[in-house]
Amino acid sequence: MRFKAILSLIGTAVLVYSLNRSWNFGKPIPPLGKFLDPFHGFWKNAETKSMKPGEASLSGLSGNVSIVYDSTLIPHIYAANEEDLFFAQGYVTAKHRLWQMEFQTMAAAGRISEILGPAAVDFDRGQRRIGMVYAAQNSLNEMEKDPVLKKITERYTEGINAYITSLNYEKLPLEYKLLDYRPEPWTPLKSGLLLKYMAKTLNIGEKDFEMTNALKLFGRETIDLLFPDNEHVGDPIVDNTGNWKFKPTLIDSVAPALPKELVQIKPMEKSSPDVGSNNWAVAGSKTASGSPLLCNDPHLELNLPSIWFIIHLNAPGFNSMGASLPGAPAVISGFNDSIAWGETNAQRDLVDWYKIQFKDSSKNEYFSDGHWKPVQKVVEKISIKGNKPFFDTVVYTHHGPVTFDESYHGTNEKNHYSFRWIAHDPSKELLTFYLLNKGKNHHDYTEALNHYASPAQNFVFACVNGDIAMRIQGKYPVRRKNEGRFVLDGTKTSDEWHAFIPNDQNVMYKNPTRGFVSSANQYPVDDTYPYYVMSNHYEAYRNRRINQRLNEMNKITPQDLMNLQADNYNLKAAESLPTWLTMIDTLKLNPTEKQAYQKLKTWDYINNIESEGASYYEAWYRALYAMIWDEMQNDKLSLPYPTAYTTIKLVKEKPDLSFFDIISTPEKETAAGVVRKSFSEGVKTIETWMQQNKKSPTWADYKDSYIQHLARLEPLSYHVKHGGNNNIVNAHSKRNGPSWRMVVSLEKAGVKAWGVYPGGQSGNPGSPYYNNMIDVLTAEHYFDLHFNTSADQTKKFAVSTLTLKSNSK
Numbered sequence: 081m082r083f084k085a086i087l088s089l090i091g092t093a094v095l096v097y098s099l100n101r102s103w104n105f106g107k108p109i110p111p112l113g114k115f116l117d118p119f120h121g122f123w124k125n126a127e128t129k130s131m132k133p134g135e136a137s138l139s140g141l142s143g144n145v146s147i148v149y150d151s152t153l154i155p156h157i158y159a160a161n162e163e164d165l166f167f168a169q170g171y172v173t174a175k176h177r178l179w180q181m182e183f184q185t186m187a188a189a190g191r192i193s194e195i196l197g198p199a200a201v202d203f204d205r206g207q208r209r210i211g212m213v214y215a216a217q218n219s220l221n222e223m224e225k226d227p228v229l230k231k232i233t234e235r236y237t238e239g240i241n242a243y244i245t246s247l248n249y250e251k252l253p254l255e256y257k258l259l260d261y262r263p264e265p266w267t268p269l270k271s272g273l274l275l276k277y278m279a280k281t282l283n284i285g286e287k288d289f290e291m292t293n294a295l296k297l298f299g300r301e302t303i304d305l306l307f308p309d310n311e312h313v314g315d316p317i318v319d320n321t322g323n324w325k326f327k328p329t330l331i332d333s334v335a336p337a338l339p340k341e342l343v344q345i346k347p348m349e350k351s352s353p354d355v356g357s358n359n360w361a362v363a364g365s366k367t368a369s370g371s372p373l374l375c376n377d378p379h380l381e382l383n384l385p386s387i388w389f390i391i392h393l394n395a396p397g398f399n400s401m402g403a404s405l406p407g408a409p410a411v412i413s414g415f416n417d418s419i420a421w422g423e424t425n426a427q428r429d430l431v432d433w434y435k436i437q438f439k440d441s442s443k444n445e446y447f448s449d450g451h452w453k454p455v456q457k458v459v460e461k462i463s464i465k466g467n468k469p470f471f472d473t474v475v476y477t478h479h480g481p482v483t484f485d486e487s488y489h490g491t492n493e494k495n496h497y498s499f500r501w502i503a504h505d506p507s508k509e510l511l512t513f514y515l516l517n518k519g520k521n522h523h524d525y526t527e528a529l530n531h532y533a534s535p536a537q538n539f540v541f542a543c544v545n546g547d548i549a550m551r552i553q554g555k556y557p558v559r560r561k562n563e564g565r566f567v568l569d570g571t572k573t574s575d576e577w578h579a580f581i582p583n584d585q586n587v588m589y590k591n592p593t594r595g596f597v598s599s600a601n602q603y604p605v606d607d608t609y610p611y612y613v614m615s616n617h618y619e620a621y622r623n624r625r626i627n628q629r630l631n632e633m634n635k636i637t638p639q640d641l642m643n644l645q646a647d648n649y650n651l652k653a654a655e656s657l658p659t660w661l662t663m664i665d666t667l668k669l670n671p672t673e674k675q676a677y678q679k680l681k682t683w684d685y686i687n688n689i690e691s692e693g694a695s696y697y698e699a700w701y702r703a704l705y706a707m708i709w710d711e712m713q714n715d716k717l718s719l720p721y722p723t724a725y726t727t728i729k730l731v732k733e734k735p736d737l738s739f740f741d742i743i744s745t746p747e748k749e750t751a752a753g754v755v756r757k758s759f760s761e762g763v764k765t766i767e768t769w770m771q772q773n774k775k776s777p778t779w780a781d782y783k784d785s786y787i788q789h790l791a792r793l794e795p796l797s798y799h800v801k802h803g804g805n806n807n808i809v810n811a812h813s814k815r816n817g818p819s820w821r822m823v824v825s826l827e828k829a830g831v832k833a834w835g836v837y838p839g840g841q842s843g844n845p846g847s848p849y850y851n852n853m854i855d856v857l858t859a860e861h862y863f864d865l866h867f868n869t870s871a872d873q874t875k876k877f878a879v880s881t882l883t884l885k886s887n888s889k
Contacts, residue, residue, distance in 0.1 A: 127847040131880035138242045140167060141886035147172060148874040148881050152863050153841035153849040155882075156392040158871045163235050165395040166409050168884055170239025173389055174266075177406035177843040178243065179253040180385040182263050183790055185270040185407060188212050188277035193464040195259055196791075201462060201470055206348045208460045209474050209483040212280070215504045216272035222506035223272070229511055233268040236409040240266040254845055255791060261465075274407040275510070279503040281380065283535035285350050286431040287616045289343040289497075290720040292566045296342050297719070305730075306722045306739075307565075309614050310603050313725060314624035317538060317550060317599045318587045321606045328558075328610040329579045335560045336575045339435070339567050344492040345484045347718055356619055357424030358626060358645070358809060359540040360598035361548040363591065368635045371827040372542035375641050376413045376422025379811045380819040382787045384796060384851065386839025388413075388820045393517065394869065400517040401833065401867050403820045406843075410513040413822060415833055415867070418520045419543045420824040424599045426536035426552050427615040430502035432577075434479045434570030435495055443475050443482075443496075447571045453478070479570060480504055492716070498570055500577070502555055507533035522547045522590060529553045530583045538599035544826045550597035551588035552604050556581045559612045581611055596630045598623065600809075620725035621651045621807040638823050638834060645821055646860040647809035653697050654685045656728045660700070663752045664759055676763045687779055687810075688803045695782035698805070700762035704731075707754050707761070710743050724807060731755065779803065785812055787838055787854065789845075796845045800838070802858040823862065834862035 131149065145168040148156045155172045159165035174181065186192060190207030192200040223229040244263050256262060295303055357378040364370045380387055388403035393411065402414015413422045439445040445452040456476040463469050475482040479498040484490035508531055515528035525541045529551055532539075536554025541547070557577035568575045587605045589597070600623035604613060629644055661681060669677060676696050683693025705727060712719040722730075730737055735751035742749050742757070749757070766777050775781060780801035789796040804810030804817070811817060817838065825832040836857045842849035856863065866877045875881075 127842070127844060127849075129848045129879075133881045133883075135883045135885060136171075136246070137885045137887040138171070139887050140238050140242060141884060141888065143886055145884040146871045146881065147884065148871050148878045150866055150874065150877040151879050152390075152853070153879075154390045154392065154865070156866070156868075156871070156874045157394060159395045162395050162398055163231065165393055165398060166232050166235040167239035167242070169391065169393060169404070169409055170236040170266075171243050171884065172239075172882075173391070173404070173406050174240040174243040176841060177385055177389055178240075178263060179255040180790060180843050181240075181266075181270075181274070181407040183255070184277055185273040188216070188273040188280070190460070190462065193462055193470075195261055195465060197465040198467055201464060204462050205460075205470075205472050205488055206483075208462070208472065209481055209488060210280070210284075210348070210499055210501070211474075211476075211481045211504055212273065212276055213269075214458075214476075214481070215276045215279070215501070216269055218504060218506045219275065219508065220269050220272040223508045223510060224268075226508060226511060228514065229508060232409050232510070232514060233271055236271065237266050237268050253843065255793075258793070259791065271408050271510075274405060276503055278405070279535040281535075282425045282537075283430055283503060284501070285427075285616060286429050286433075286564075287720045288431070288433045288565070288567050289345055289347055290718045291616075292339050293342050293717045294719050295338060295566060296340065297717075300338075306726060307616075307720065308726070310607075311618065311620055311723070311725055311729075312603075313620045314602060315627050316606050317552060317597075317602060317604045317623075318589050319606045320589055321608050324609055326582075326585050328585065329581065331558050331560065331578050332574065333560060334574075335562055336568055338562075339569075341495065342717060343495070343497075343567065344490070344716060345497070345718070346489045348483075348489070356427075356601035356622075356811065358598075358600045358622060358811070359422045359424045359538065360596055360626060360630060360641075361420075361540050361542040361550075362630065362636055362641070363548050363595040364546050366595040366630075366634055366636050367825075368637045369825060369827060371544070371825055372546060372548050373636060373638060373641055374415075374420040374422065374540060374542040374548075374822075374824045374826065375645060376424075376540065376820070376822045377645050377811075378413065378423065378819050379816055381815055382785075382817050382819060382838055384787055384789050384798070384839055384845075385843035386819070386837055386841075386853075388837055390835060390837075390841065390865070392865075392867065398518055399869060401865060402822065403835070403837070408510065408513075410510065410517050412513055413820060414517070415822075415824045415826075415831055416517060416519065417544075417831060417869075419516070419525060419541065420826060420831070420833075421516050421519075421525065421542075422540050422822060423537040424540075425601055426538050426554055426604065427601050427618055428536045428554060428556060428604075428613070429564050429615050430534065430536060430554065430556070432479075432500040432564050433497040433567045434477075434500060434575070435567055436477060436479075436482060436498050436570045438496065446477050448478070449571075449573050477570065479576070497567060502557075503534045505533065505555065507555070509533060521545060522549055525549065526551070538601075538604075540597060540599065542824070542826050544828050544831065547591060548597055549588065549590040550599060551586060552599075553583075553586055553588075556586070556611070559614065561612055562614075563612070564614055585611075594631065598626050598630060600626055616720070617723060619807070620723065622809050622811060625649055625651050625809050638825055638832070641823050642821075642834070642860065642862060644809065645818070645823075646803075648687045648803040650685045650687050650694065650697070650805070650808055652701075652724060652728070652807045653683075653694075656701075656731070657683075657685070657697060659732055660704075660755050660759070663755045665756070672767060673760060673763050676759075676766065686803075687805050687808055689778065689780040689801055691779040691803075692777055694779040694805075695777040696762065696766055698782070699765040700759055703761040703765065704755060704758035707742050707758050708739055711739060783814055785814055785817065788815070798851060798854060800854055800858055818857065821857070821862065831867060833865040833867055835865050836862045 146158045190204035361374040392401040400416040402411040437447040460472045479500045512532040533555035541549040558579040601619040602623035687694040804812040806813040820837040822835045840849045
């Protein structure tokens with residue numbers, strides 16, 4: 081009996097130990113005892129739509145703050161002063177999005193290995209080797225010099241931490257329980273990291289290594305043909321031809337020498353070229369109400385919890401509403417009593433790579449202008465869940481970090497390259513958004529943008545007084561022709577950035593005669609603008625469709641612009657498919673191909689949910705694109721791919737181009753030959769898909785748009801049916817799409833606004849507000865954003881209230 085008792089005791093001890101620690105068998109498993117505990121585990125994360133009124137007594141507030149939740153869980157915050165307002169914003173945002181806030185900033189800082197273990201080490205090294213914390217710290221140092229910004233970030237931080245300190249295991253967000261860790265205190269640096277995280281998403285798409293390799297392999301003439309600086313298609317964002325009256329900043333016009341070596345480096349994963357956006361503002365002369373209308377529609381990778389958090393901020397002298405970034409104070413894309421604003425990505429290349437010459441293998445000194453300069457070495461300690469820490473030494477020159485070396489993505493590369501990124505420079509973008517939140521007119525908008533540096537954005541504007549405007553704002557180096565397209569010589573400071581375009585010489589205009597302003601990531605400006613403008617990708621289709629529709633429309637209503645945001649017309653297909661179909665000999669098609677041909681011939685170029693023609697076109701285009709650019713598929717070297725517009729243009733205009741010859745076949749193909757072969761390949765792709773999925777290839781099913789949980793947790797992610805695609809105004813592709821849609825009517829009697837995004841206000845998968853906006857967006861509907869000036873006005877829309885009370889003595 082005693083022996084059995086001992087065995088039972090041992091078994092109990094083992095069970096208790098097993099259930100109260102995490103395990104990892106390829107995927108992390110939380111401590112099941114705590115996780116399944118019915119009183120404190122994941123069951124406590126289940127929520128219902130009904131919310132009881134609540135109170136929280138908090139130190140740090142100077143007075144009470146009233147928070148009214150409307151039916152979509154949008155918090156309307158009413159405070160007696162700005163300090164309490166930003167404290168409350170931090171508290172409320174953390175209440176609904178804490179895990180997301182911390183996970184994103186830990187990702188930015190290269191600390192995901194602390195949560196997910198060894199699988200994330202390469203990612204973490206990459207974040208540290210491009211200097212994410214270095215960039216965030218430089219910006220924070222700059223922000224803290226401004227007493228207003230310092231106070232805002234401190235109060236926002238205090239609000240977040242007030243919520244964190246209130247948490248026990250039972251109240252932890254679900255992901256902390258699943259991944260078995262706890263939140264750490266928030267700091268202003270984390271808010272800086274979040275802004276740099278967005279800068280990386282929007283501003284690191286450069287192809288300097290790839291272009292350098294292409295230059296070496298194909299020559300300058302081919303580079304100019306395949307990768308023109310300006311495709312000259314459609315309207316630029318600002319066409320001010322002949323009216324740039326300022327005296328531009330001049331630098332030495334001698335272009336940097338072109339590199340002659342191949343670069344055998346595997347670049348880090350870049351943001352998809354699908355990451356872009358639409359925005360526009362229409363003057364009252366074109367609207368039914370006589371008041372301006374403004375729209376914003378940023379396209380980003382779609383995740384859950386959602387990228388944005390809608391919030392209404394109200395205090396004396398402050399009344400703004402719109403989309404905020406969880407982890408950063410103020411509203412980023414929104415409106416107030418007088419103005420509205422929104423952003424799209426400006427696409428400009430603000431990254432350069434400099435070839436560095438080290439003195440010896442110690443990498444303690446590097447050559448610059450005839451002298452050996454000391455490097456700075458930063459030892460990065462990467463803590464790894466369940467393992468010993470990994471230590472990585474990152475070398476910095478005056479340009480920035482040397483990202484790749486023999487230990488990281490550069491095994492076969494004998495040279496070293498230093499990373500120059502505009503986001504490393506001290507800046508205070510947060511001041512821009514704070515001033516926009518309080519802005520009253522175009523002058524205030526202009527002054528706010530003077531403080532904005534990175535990532536470069538197209539800022540649209542409208543005002544109740546009737547003004548509309550667009551400004552392409554960022555900190556842009558003055559470049560010589562072709563500077564920045566290829567790697568540069570790091571041994572000469574003459575190849576570096578020597579001046580920046582003055583703010584008042586950035587591309588902008590106000591109240592154009594056509595009655596609207598718009599941007600959709602296209603080329604920014606007409607050819608008479610005196611500065612060299614360059615990027616690796618400008619959009620060629622969405623912007624033309626938007627401008628076509630806005631030019632045609634009059635007596636425009638908010639609903640008209642909602643319909644335009646949801647426009648599924650495929651201009652790319654309309655300009656390419658008729659030509660391709662003429663290259664197909666229908667007498668040589670098999671029955672399946674004939675059926676596909678007929679679907680394509682009768683297709684209306686609309687990528688709606690039920691369209692099968694859209695699916696066949698996409699399969700054909702993908703097959704064609706891969707066959708044409710098979711020369712770019714190189715296991716040893718990274719090479720760039722031309723844009724869709726250039727590809728389609730070359731098929732029409734240069735049918736004998738050597739790139740149309742498929743490397744893997746003995747025949748010498750021309751454009752017609754590769755079009756025919758890719759048609760058959762595309763049809764086979766659709767047939768295979770149909771066999772696997774046992775259904776017709778309707779566009780929504782074939783595209784299979786997917787909104788993924790940030791931690792890539794499949795049960796917390798969603799497949800959605802929606803029309804559109806990249807290059808379409810409704811730019812919803814498989815993983816990227818409309819992350820926030822806003823329509824604002826700037827009426828003097830009172831601003832009205834509508835908005836929606838693919839997710840929900842809550843970050844808790846157990847809440848009905850986690851994904852309740854997804855079906856609304858895919859149905860092309862919007863929520864009324866109840867904008868007002870007092871808590872009493874909001875109460876008729878309220879589902880709950882939360883009062884934050886000061887317990888300060």
